[in-house]
Amino acid sequence: MNAMDKATQWRLLGRTQVEDLVIVPLFAFVAALFLGALVMAATGVDLAVIGQSYVALVKGSVGSLNAVSETLTAAAPLVLAGLGLALGFRAGLFNIGAEGQVVMGGLAAVVAGVALGDFPAIVALPGALLAGALTGAFYAGIAGWLRAVTGAHEVISTIMLNLISYRLLDYLLRTPLIQKEGRADPISKSVPDAAELPRLLTFIDANLRVHAGIFLTLAMVAVAYWLLFRSKLGFEFRAAGENAVAARFAGMNASLTIILAMAIAGALAGLAGANQTLGVLDRATPGFSAGIGFDAIAVALMGRSHPVGVLLAGLLFGALEAGGRQMQVDAGVSIDLIAIIQSLIIVFIAAPLLVKALFPWGFRREGSG
Amino acid sequence: MRVELKNITKRFGPVIANKGVNLTIEPGEVLGLLGENGAGKSTLMNVLCGLYDPTEGEIFIDDKPVVFDGPGDAIRAGIGMVHQHFMLVPVFSVAENVVLGVEPTGALDHLDLATARAEVERLSEDYGLAVDPDAIIETLPVGVQQRVEIIKVLFRSADVLILDEPTAVLTPQEVDEFFQIVRSLCEAGKAIVFITHKLNEILEISDRISVIRRGEIVGSGDPKELTRPELAEMMVGHPVDFDVARAPYAPREVILDVADLTVLRDHGAVAIDNLSLKVRSGEIVGIAGVQGNGQSALIEALAGLRRVASGRVTFDGTDITHISPRARHRMGIAHVPEDRQRAGLIGNFTVAENMVLDTYYGPPFAKGASIDWGRVHADAARVAEEYDVRTPSVFAAAAHLSGGNQQKLVVARELSRDTRFVIAGQPTRGLDVGSIAFIHAQLMAARDEGDGLLIVSSELDEIMAVSDRILVMFKGRIVAEYAPHIAPLDKGEIGLVMAGAAA
Numbered sequence: 029m030n031a032m033d034k035a036t037q038w039r040l041l042g043r044t045q046v047e048d049l050v051i052v053p054l055f056a057f058v059a060a061l062f063l064g065a066l067v068m069a070a071t072g073v074d075l076a077v078i079g080q081s082y083v084a085l086v087k088g089s090v091g092s093l094n095a096v097s098e099t100l101t102a103a104a105p106l107v108l109a110g111l112g113l114a115l116g117f118r119a120g121l122f123n124i125g126a127e128g129q130v131v132m133g134g135l136a137a138v139v140a141g142v143a144l145g146d147f148p149a150i151v152a153l154p155g156a157l158l159a160g161a162l163t164g165a166f167y168a169g170i171a172g173w174l175r176a177v178t179g180a181h182e183v184i185s186t187i188m189l190n191l192i193s194y195r196l197l198d199y200l201l202r203t204p205l206i207q208k209e210g211r212a213d214p215i216s217k218s219v220p221d222a223a224e225l226p227r228l229l230t231f232i233d234a235n236l237r238v239h240a241g242i243f244l245t246l247a248m249v250a251v252a253y254w255l256l257f258r259s260k261l262g263f264e265f266r267a268a269g270e271n272a273v274a275a276r277f278a279g280m281n282a283s284l285t286i287i288l289a290m291a292i293a294g295a296l297a298g299l300a301g302a303n304q305t306l307g308v309l310d311r312a313t314p315g316f317s318a319g320i321g322f323d324a325i326a327v328a329l330m331g332r333s334h335p336v337g338v339l340l341a342g343l344l345f346g347a348l349e350a351g352g353r354q355m356q357v358d359a360g361v362s363i364d365l366i367a368i369i370q371s372l373i374i375v376f377i378a379a380p381l382l383v384k385a386l387f388p389w390g391f392r393r394e395g396s397g
Numbered sequence: 398m399r400v401e402l403k404n405i406t407k408r409f410g411p412v413i414a415n416k417g418v419n420l421t422i423e424p425g426e427v428l429g430l431l432g433e434n435g436a437g438k439s440t441l442m443n444v445l446c447g448l449y450d451p452t453e454g455e456i457f458i459d460d461k462p463v464v465f466d467g468p469g470d471a472i473r474a475g476i477g478m479v480h481q482h483f484m485l486v487p488v489f490s491v492a493e494n495v496v497l498g499v500e501p502t503g504a505l506d507h508l509d510l511a512t513a514r515a516e517v518e519r520l521s522e523d524y525g526l527a528v529d530p531d532a533i534i535e536t537l538p539v540g541v542q543q544r545v546e547i548i549k550v551l552f553r554s555a556d557v558l559i560l561d562e563p564t565a566v567l568t569p570q571e572v573d574e575f576f577q578i579v580r581s582l583c584e585a586g587k588a589i590v591f592i593t594h595k596l597n598e599i600l601e602i603s604d605r606i607s608v609i610r611r612g613e614i615v616g617s618g619d620p621k622e623l624t625r626p627e628l629a630e631m632m633v634g635h636p637v638d639f640d641v642a643r644a645p646y647a648p649r650e651v652i653l654d655v656a657d658l659t660v661l662r663d664h665g666a667v668a669i670d671n672l673s674l675k676v677r678s679g680e681i682v683g684i685a686g687v688q689g690n691g692q693s694a695l696i697e698a699l700a701g702l703r704r705v706a707s708g709r710v711t712f713d714g715t716d717i718t719h720i721s722p723r724a725r726h727r728m729g730i731a732h733v734p735e736d737r738q739r740a741g742l743i744g745n746f747t748v749a750e751n752m753v754l755d756t757y758y759g760p761p762f763a764k765g766a767s768i769d770w771g772r773v774h775a776d777a778a779r780v781a782e783e784y785d786v787r788t789p790s791v792f793a794a795a796a797h798l799s800g801g802n803q804q805k806l807v808v809a810r811e812l813s814r815d816t817r818f819v820i821a822g823q824p825t826r827g828l829d830v831g832s833i834a835f836i837h838a839q840l841m842a843a844r845d846e847g848d849g850l851l852i853v854s855s856e857l858d859e860i861m862a863v864s865d866r867i868l869v870m871f872k873g874r875i876v877a878e879y880a881p882h883i884a885p886l887d888k889g890e891i892g893l894v895m896a897g898a899a900a
């Protein structure tokens with residue numbers, strides 16, 4: 029009780045926010061690395077290799093220009109989808125459907141990109157991105173509409189929509205409009221150059237994959253921040269999420285809020301999908317979403333549903349992903365271990381009280397304010 | 398058991414809620430704790446019941462120092478608290494709520510409800526706390542819920558009971574019954590700390606009174622020797638004027654016309670039964686009645702928050718029966734919800750955000766799609782100052798304000814804007830005498846500017862103090878009307894009608 033009280037005690041100084049957004053995740057990260065090392069030790073990996081693998085983790089995530097490029101590339105879609113989820117969480121909606129929205133948005137971006145391929149990039153690229161965003165918004169909007177009008181809980185409906193999206197993707201990839209000419213397997217046409225998110229550093233090294241999607245991502249962080257904390261709509265989202273009864277009494281339209289929050293979350297997830305197909309993969313294939321929509325849930329939670337927090341969390345997850353690949357190469361550690369460390373981080377972050385108990389000196393003492 | 402607080406100081410960041418407080422609680426006695434809104438009463442008692450660690454100072458039980466790490470420790474030491482806002486599980490039975498957290502268990506950790514029920518029955522027997530152990534909490538009137546809270550504390554064998562504004566939500570009859578209970582507890586040797594803003598209550602029931610102002614104890618006394626004005630002056634530091642100045646009654650045209658209104662409760666029972674009433678510009682109509690006779694449904698229907706089954710509501714010539722709350726708001730209808738915690742405020746929002754909770758969308762606060770926070774903060778600071786909402790700043794979370802200051806925040810939000818009609822439910826619940834006088838003056842000022850006002854309150858004194866006309870509600874109907882400008886009011890008679898004498 030005292031600890032809970034502590035968490036809600038005093039906001040004026042912003043100290044609570046700093047603890048939430050920076051200190052807890054930091055300690056969670058350290059604790060997870062430590063436990064990860066224990067897991068490795070328990071599976072018979074010897075100490076030298078454990079050390080080597082953590083060195084590889086750092087090297088592969090920030091140790092070189094290529095590493096940074098990989099980290100950013102992996103982070104961008106996680107941040108985009110995570111922003112959408114964060115908006116939903118703020119509005120009291122537990123949207124599990126980012127994965128399906130990523131799939132639908134990514135596919136729509138390819139289709140639009142192919143259709144707009146003959147236009148100049150200034151038309152084709154925004155058009156393809158917009159198609160991704162709108163399709164994601166529509167797909168998430170279904171769940172929002174179901175919730176607002178029929179009361180169907182969004183957790184259930186978005187899980188179902190995820191499953192539908194996988195099958196729908198497989199099916200659509202075989203339709204003549206989308207399937208690559210001359211192929212029998214489910215694979216889409218390639219995105220024409222005009223609709224591609226251009227790579228940024230190919231003039232240094234043709235293998236650097238970082239692309240213009242990171243600017244889109246940064247812009248969306250700013251937009252999400254503005255939306256949440258500066259706009260009327262965000263005020264309504266936050267009010268509905270904090271106290272739906274008071275929001276209704278204040279004259280806010282609950283149904284509209286739910287539908288809009290879902291749709292905007294879907295638009296951002298759709299952009300994440302478009303970011304992948306237009307910037308990294310160049311096409312849509314079965315499973316191209318690669319679980320981004322699920323990892324983004326962790327990113328949004330770790331970022332405490334705050335746009336800046338989501339950005340930081342997304343970068344961390346991107347770094348883990350890029351560094352993880354290097355771990356595998358350099359130290360021969362299984363990629364599953366990275367998944368374990370990621371999961372441990374999430375567990376620790378979901379339990380701030382545990383982190384505070386493990387590192388008591390990192391936090392304010394009760395009563396001292 | 399004798400409890401002593403020595404030199405207790407409690408800080409929240411820069412806010413000093415309690416400063417060097419010394420207080421002794423003797424067995425078998427009722428200690429009345431009195432003080433303005435935000436004076437630090439709840440905080441002090443939260444320190445005593447283990448919810449807060451004191452920043453400085455010590456607690457002694459029978460001259461031995463004790464340290465509580467959480468309310469569990471305090472209750473084991475025999476100190477239990479009934480909070481300003483109840484903490485019961487609405488869908489559990491009385492017995493289940495009472496044993497929650499300290500469940501008696503049988504073999505294989507099986508919940509032994511029979512023992513629990515027997516224990517509840519014994520306690521209600523011993524102290525005259527009539528309740529049915531099997532009743533579900535949400536079906537019980539507040540007065541009975543409160544008894545459950547008290548039984549809960551007694552079940553944990555508390556010798557010191559802290560009751561934070563227990564009478565704020567009770568009807569006059571319930572208050573009488575409650576005082577009986579308090580007396581029987583004292584006879585059994587329990588010590589009671591009783592917090593209230595009602596001076597007559599504290600004079601009636603206390604054996605000793607301590608007054609707290611801005612975190613410090615500023616005086617103590619014997620209720621037999623103190624008068625209401627003296628107490629009020631001790632509380633605020635200067636004499637308080639209880640009388641509301643009132644301009645002559647000069648009503649104008651009918652602004653709100655409710656015709657044959659029928660409204661249902663959530664589960665279909667009739668809450669408002671074919672009710673008609675009119676409110677004119679420039680008059681205050683007070684709805685008196687025992688809680689639960691449809692007043693809440695009436696307010697919600699008029700605010701657009703509850704569907705009207707049949708009948709018509711006309712505002713200034715326009716049919717508003719089915720329009721949205723926002724549309725009514727735009728027409729200048731303000732609404733002070735009865736339940737500030739649940740419906741009036743968002744605890745995790747700042748004072749400023751709460752101040753614009755229903756005005757953020759239009760000028761002067763909105764600019765296009767965004768909110769002009771600079772403007773919001775400046776305005777909120779001005780209104781908070783004007784209505785004496787005591788908060789360290791407009792950036793503080795509303796949940797951190799004292800109960801009375803939360804109430805003032807809601808009232809300030811609704812009255813500070815341009816209104817033509819005010820619907821207010823329990824507008825002064827939990828306010829201190831000075832604040833009540835201030836809010837009444839504000840209501841009166843709105844009336845004198847030509848607003849129509851409909852006030853619902855379970856405090857008959859409040860209704861009689863502010864109303865130009867009084868309507869008594871019973872079982873969803875208006876059963877009587879009184880107008881002080883026609884005939885002097887007879888409180889006894891109105892009380893009887895409220896209890897159903899005219900129906």
Ligand SMILES: Nc1ncnc2c1ncn2[C@@H]1O[C@H](COP(=O)(O)OP(=O)(O)OP(=O)(O)O)[C@@H](O)[C@H]1O
Nearest residue numbers: 409414434435436437438439440797798799800801
């Ligand atoms: N958790 C908290 N965080 C920050 N400030 C707090 C907190 N709780 C109380 N305060 C501040 O401490 C002061 C005393 O509050 P408290 O609730 O004790 O008043 P009170 O005497 O019970 O008033 P009321 O009669 O209105 O209930 C107030 O200024 C309040 O804003």
Ligand SMILES: [Mg+2]
Nearest residue numbers: 439481799800
């Ligand atoms: Mg209080």
